[in-house]
Amino acid sequence: MDRFVGRARLEWWANHSTYLEMYDIDITVTVDAAGSWRATGRHATDLDATEREGWDFLMGMDPHFSLAFADEDRGGIMVRVDEAQNGTLTLTEAPDWDGSVNVTFDLT
Structure with a gap:
């Protein structure tokens, strides 16, 4: 089994040319003999209140x-990120994700 432990970043893209935010993470990736990989991580630094609000907003959108x-x-x-209560991030490859998301804003 191959393994990578290090730093990476998660980028949330609004479209193909504009990203809204990026987050540095400490990541561990393991690859088994069949080539399947698993990744877990944590934010490289604790998010302050503003960063946490942005993270939660983006995670809620997509x-x-x-x-x-x-x-x-x-x-x-492209990965789907799930965050556990203890802050552990689980990353799952999302090769079929087409970049579309349906978001409705209530501005009233």
């Missing part, structure tokens, strides 16, 4: 992020 590693200018692996 929990899909682009995953990028240190030597990449832009993330290339």
Whole structure:
């Protein structure tokens, strides 16, 4: 089994040219003999109140992020992120995600 432990970032893209936010994470990725991978992580630093509010907002809109590693200018692996109560992030590859999300804002 192969393993990577290090730093990566999650990027939340509004469209193909504009990202709204990025979050550094400490990540552990394991790959089994069949080539399937699993990834878990945590935010590299504790989120302050404003960052937490932004994170929760984006996660509520759509929990899909682009995953990028240190030597990449832009993330290339789309992942779905789930956050446990203890702050652990589980990343699942989402190759079929088409980038669309339906969001309704009530501005009244």
